[in-house]
Amino acid sequence: MSEEEKGIKAYVLMVVEIGSDHEVAEKVREIDDDVKVYTDLVFGEFDIVAVIEAPSIKKLDKVITKIRRLPGVLKTVTLVAS
16 A cells, blocks of 8 residues: 555644633544544643544645644644654
8 A cells, every 4th residue: 555545644732722622622623524633632741632644745734734723722743653
């Protein structure tokens, strides 16, 4: 199976406004019907970790841009899996 057929997986670490973690996580899960998105609330430097499985890097870029524009999201760090 080629990389394009397999898609691309990324982890997005987010810092969000205090008290908005549940709402932001829900919005992230609903961000796009063409990608699989899972979220977990975490303790430490980051508040939310999202796992995104997208069909292409272009689609992943669009989804991450949407996440970064969500109200309450202060900072993101994206890790693309190999």
